[in-house]
Amino acid sequence: MATTGNTPGEKAFADLPGDAVRSFEAGFSGDAVLPADPEYERDRQIWNGMIDRYPAIIARCDGVADVVAAVSFAREQRLPLAIRGGGHNVAGTAICDGGLVVDLTPMHSxxxxxxxxxxxxxxxxxxxxxxxxxxxxxxxxxxxxxxxxxxxxxxxxxxxxxxxxxxxxxxxxxxxxxxxxxxxxxxxxxxxxxxxxxxxxxxxxxxxxxxxxxxxxxxVGPEVYAFFAWFHADDAHAVMERYLEWTADAPREASILAFTAHVPDTEEFPEELWGEPAVAMLGSGHGDLEDAADGFRSIRESATPVADFSGPMDYVDLQSMLDEDYPDGLRYYWKSVYLTEITDDVIELMVRYNESAPSPLSTVDLWHLGDAVADVARDATAFWHRDKPYMLTVEANWEDPDDDDANVAWAREVIAEIQPLPVASGRYGNFPGLNEDPEKLRFGDNYERVIELQTTYDPEHLFSANGADAPRTGGE
CATH class of the missing domain: 3.30.465.10 (Uridine Diphospho-n-acetylenolpyruvylglucosamine Reductase; domain 3)
Known part of the structure; x- marks a missing residue:
């Protein structure tokens, strides 16, 4: 058995009974990657470069039987357990210190x-x-x-x-x-x-x-209409006013994500505007392409775009057009809050915090929700915040580890300022910061039922690395 090392993974692995590890490996069809293995360093990396954790075992599963074996081993050895699907949760829940990672990436059929x-x-x-x-x-x-x-x-x-x-x-x-x-x-x-x-x-x-x-x-598709226009921040209030008029009666087959950002320093944008604050609109229409283009006209004409990439596009290209903005290894910290209305205070906040962002890669985003999402009753699933027509998300994205504190603090300041507004409430599980907020903010009035289910299906809190609240004990 390996000697105790310096990382949490090495220490936890050294404490595992050797016969138990050998038995697990013998019955495991996939690859059990251990701290001493050459591929360990690669396999412990996830999308968010800010997350640096060292599991005891990375169990790369080939099928359901491997998942059962990995979950059972973690439970029996009382190891923390993390689940890796795509590894893109910003809080880093796909990896854990000193535990076992159920890595599903080989299972992608x-x-x-x-x-x-x-x-x-x-x-x-x-x-x-x-x-x-x-x-x-x-x-x-x-x-x-x-x-x-x-x-x-x-x-x-x-x-x-x-x-x-x-x-x-x-x-x-x-x-x-x-x-x-x-x-x-x-x-x-x-x-x-x-x-x-x-x-x-x-x-x-x-x-x-x-x-x-x-x-x-x-x-859907194969071709849709993509609306992607950038405007200078000087025009933000005019553009956002027209955007909010659009959201009031937008057709269900159309959508727009509005965000404040900085003009990227790439050849697609005018060089003299590189680094300037901007407001951008990313949307799509999934019906008749000509009608979809006409549907976005009012926003496009609200001001002169600094760049406009709109037009017919293959749906798969629409789905991947943002990929290069979120590369593996960049540092990320994202948080969210739902909004019942977009007030002047919200727009002013988006513009002001965009200008003060420590990183030009960061954005403040406004999602237009509702319609089919709101058609489902809030207690029909555990997902609670269906009635909210908007969601504001703050994306802190940066490169240098020395800038971690400044970027995290900036994102938290955005949420801290908007949270007290009467129009703001709740949280979204896919933009959770580092899971530091109470889960009741996510689950609303569904919280008690969620905790009851966690108590039923995970009484020993095996999945604690994935951000779940602790289940109740017999005395609670």
Missing amino acids: VRVDSEARTVRVEGGATLGDVDRETQLFGLATALGVVSETGIAGLTLNGGYGHLSRQYGLSLDNLRSVDVVTADGTVHTASAERNEDLFWGLRGGGSLGVVTSFEFDLHE
Whole structure:
């Protein structure tokens, strides 16, 4: 057995009984990556470069039996357990210190049933994996806006994207899931089977390792209309005023994400404007392309764009156009708050904090929600904040580790200033900072039922690394 090293992973691995580790490896079909293995350093890296953790074992699973073996080993050895799907949760929940990582990335198959209009997706797949297969049939499900994001974390925490206003959250498009719970049992959960578990998995934190997802599909693409225009920050109030007029009666098949940013120093933008504060609109229309273009005209004409990349585009290209803005290894800290209304105070805050951002890569984003998301009752799934028409998110994105404190502080200041406003409430699980906020902010009036389910399915708090609140003990 390896000697005790300096990292939490080496120390925890050295404390494991050698016969137990050998037995686990013998029955494990995938790769069990240990701290002494040459691939360990590579495999412990995740998307957010700010996260630096050292697990005792990285269990790269080949199938459901491997997941059962890994969960059972972690439970028996009382190891913290993390679940890695795409590894894109900004809080770094895909990796843990001194524990076991159930790594689903080898499990990324996608199988489309074009007649039933469903797709079965393994837990390690990304949005890009899904879109690539479904678009062969002119179909899509409601996912996010960055193709390298894992479908698992995105879906289980909600899932906003270009199709949300028309087809709901990613979790609203689920027909069923296969999940391994803390006791090592494999369940299929749907509206007809294990209904309470299905309710909780749709937005209710970590109740198990979901190994496959079955989604509904819809006719989308292969070509859609993309609206992507940048305006100087001097025009922010005029552009945002027109944007809010648009959101008041926008068609469901259209969406726009508005954000304040800085003009990138790339050849696509006028060089004399590089680094200048800006407001940008990223949207899409999924119906008739000519009608979609006309639908965005009022915003485009609200001011003179500094750059306009709008036009017909393949849906898969729309889904991946932001990928280069979020590379592996960049440092990220994102937080969110829901809004019932966009007041002048909100717009002023977006402009002011954009100008004070320590990093030119950071943005303050305004998501337009509602419609299909709000059609579902708030207690129909664990996801609570369906009634909110907007969400403000602050994305601190930067490169230098020496700038960590300044960028985290900036993002927290944004939320601290907007939170007391009467229009602000709640949190979104996919933009959780470092999971420092109370989970009740996410779950609202569903909180008590979520905790009851966590107590039922994870009484020993095996999935604590994934941001779940502690279950109740017998005396609570």
